[in-house]
Amino acid sequence: MAEHTGRRCCLGWDFSTQQVKVVAVDAELNVFYEDSVHFDRDLLEFGTQGGVHVHEDGLTVTSPVLMWVQALDIILEKMKASGFDFSQVLALSGAGQQHGSVYWKSGASQVLASLSPDLLLHEQLQACFSISDCPVWMDSSTTAQCRQLEATVGGAQALSCLTGSRAYERFTGNQIAKLYQQNPEAYSHTERISLVSSFAASLFLGSHSPIDYSDGSGMNLLRIQDKIWSQACLGACAPHLEEKLGLPVPSCSVVGAISSYFVQRYGFPPGCKVVAFTGDNPASLAGMRLEEGDIAVSLGTSDTLFLWLQEPTPTLEGHIFCNPVDPQHYMALLCFKNGSLMREKIRDELASSSWSEFSKALQSTEMGNSGNLGFYFDVMEITPEIIGRHRFSAENHEVSAFPWDVEIRALIEGQFMAKKIHAEGLGYRVIVNEACFDFPTWNHTGTSSHVLDCLLSR
Numbered sequence: 001m002a003e004h005t006g007r008r009c010c011l012g013w014d015f016s017t018q019q020v021k022v023v024a025v026d027a028e029l030n031v032f033y034e035d036s037v038h039f040d041r042d043l044l045e046f047g048t049q050g051g052v053h054v055h056e057d058g059l060t061v062t063s064p065v066l067m068w069v070q071a072l073d074i075i076l077e078k079m080k081a082s083g084f085d086f087s088q089v090l091a092l093s094g095a096g097q098q099h100g101s102v103y104w105k106s107g108a109s110q111v112l113a114s115l116s117p118d119l120l121l122h123e124q125l126q127a128c129f130s131i132s133d134c135p136v137w138m139d140s141s142t143t144a145q146c147r148q149l150e151a152t153v154g155g156a157q158a159l160s161c162l163t164g165s166r167a168y169e170r171f172t173g174n175q176i177a178k179l180y181q182q183n184p185e186a187y188s189h190t191e192r193i194s195l196v197s198s199f200a201a202s203l204f205l206g207s208h209s210p211i212d213y214s215d216g217s218g219m220n221l222l223r224i225q226d227k228i229w230s231q232a233c234l235g236a237c238a239p240h241l242e243e244k245l246g247l248p249v250p251s252c253s254v255v256g257a258i259s260s261y262f263v264q265r266y267g268f269p270p271g272c273k274v275v276a277f278t279g280d281n282p283a284s285l286a287g288m289r290l291e292e293g294d295i296a297v298s299l300g301t302s303d304t305l306f307l308w309l310q311e312p313t314p315t316l317e318g319h320i321f322c323n324p325v326d327p328q329h330y331m332a333l334l335c336f337k338n339g340s341l342m343r344e345k346i347r348d349e350l351a352s353s354s355w356s357e358f359s360k361a362l363q364s365t366e367m368g369n370s371g372n373l374g375f376y377f378d379v380m381e382i383t384p385e386i387i388g389r390h391r392f393s394a395e396n397h398e399v400s401a402f403p404w405d406v407e408i409r410a411l412i413e414g415q416f417m418a419k420k421i422h423a424e425g426l427g428y429r430v431i432v433n434e435a436c437f438d439f440p441t442w443n444h445t446g447t448s449s450h451v452l453d454c455l456l457s458r
């Protein structure tokens with residue numbers, strides 16, 4: 001019998017871009033079980049790359065909803081086969097990649113509430129979705145809907161003051177508007193729209209789980225001050241939207257007890273609590289116990305930078321979300337689309353697909369890269385909106401290539417300088433502690449900032 005028998009615990013789930021992951025944490029906060037299902041590797045039949053399908057227009061990016069369901073089935077079956085003692089799970093919660101949306105077809109709630117423990121979830125939920133491919137955060141196909149939404153509420157800054165962000169293509173309200181405009185039939189057959197986070201919670205709950213305030217702030221629909229849907233924004237996106245979204249709840253809410261499916265099939269206790277799932281970035285802020293004054297950088301598929309805020313100061317760049325820990329407070333977030341996948345590409349091109357070779361290049365080059373700078377955006381960046389690879393020599397001449405190790409350092413330094421520059425653009429001061437950072441790169445941020453400005457004004 002496995003060593004994790006009989007240990008009271010909570011489960012934490014992550015439905016992110018490239019994989020579904022689970023951890024079990026005991027009463028002393030020790031992580032004693034971890035597992036993951038990687039979409040590209042473990043669910044080949046869905047044919048994703050980096051967990052997504054990029055459509056022919058190069059702008060539309062989706063993921064199959066049943067891939068997420070099947071990934072959950074696989075992990076649960078693996079846990080069961082390893083002897084994991086589900087009867088000790090007191091509560092579970094989780095996170096999802098932000099902004100992605102799931103469209104539950106009319107009748108799905110009945111199916112969710114009456115699942116047979118003899119079958120896997122994906123076998124029973126096949127007919128429960130009005131669209132099989134869900135728009136995800138990498139999508140940038142909704143510029144028209146964004147402009148329309150901003151115009152409805154009096155401009156980009158007005159929308160930002162209301163919802164915490166100007167209109168962004170990946171934000172769910174704009175995705176819903178596009179679906180309604182392009183496929184009104186699918187929209188009208190939808191009984192409920194979930195975020196990836198509330199969708200995942202719904203699977204455990206056996207009913208539609210509410211959207212939480214924090215992840216709900218990534219939709220361009222929620223009034224971040226009073227935490228209710230903005231009627232103006234809902235109306236600009238699609239009809240009858242409020243009833244399809246349900247009421248949002250604080251991110252720490254217990255949304256109910258686990259459904260009987262999990263009790264009967266896996267042996268969860270009937271009282272196991274399901275706590276609202278939230279966005280992966282808000283969950284990281286909570287999990288890292290960030291406090292006012294701290295800045296965190298997350299290097300997932302996307303790179304993000306986030307911090308705890310007492311007062312919201314919405315601007316035209318970056319996002320303000322409701323805080324997942326304290327509903328009276330907020331968090332600020334910057335998202336960079338060219339994160340891990342960009343690093344992986346350069347690793348594959350220049351470092352024999354090996355992270356240790358990649359690290360050797362970093363070790364063998366000087367901090368500051370002898371003045372060589374690079375910015376690498378193979379896909380249209382979010383912060384700022386820019387595409388292409390741009391390299392500058394120490395003499396500030398644009399060059400077409402660097403030696404392989406200089407290129408690798410330029411990539412990493414460029415990515416971190418961009419984070420610093422944009423955080424400072426929002427008014428946050430990154431204090432360089434001489435004791436921790438003897439980092440000449442920071443001295444180049446003035447140059448980098450200027451170079452980025454020039455690129456943007458081209």
Ligand SMILES: Nc1ncnc2c1ncn2[C@@H]1O[C@H](COP(=O)(O)OP(=O)(O)O)[C@@H](O)[C@H]1O
Binds near residue numbers: 016019299300344
């Ligand atoms: N040793 C490593 N060094 C740098 N990046 C790594 C390393 N191992 C994995 N990665 C990157 O981490 C990414 C996955 O991070 P993760 O946070 O799990 O992503 P997500 O949550 O978005 O699915 C992959 O794209 C991979 O390239």
Ligand SMILES: O=C(CO)[C@@H](O)[C@H](O)COP(=O)(O)O
Binds near residue numbers: 017098170218300
């Ligand atoms: O769009 C954003 C944040 O606004 C992304 O950070 C997504 O939340 C995806 O997260 P990862 O899968 O990259 O962790």
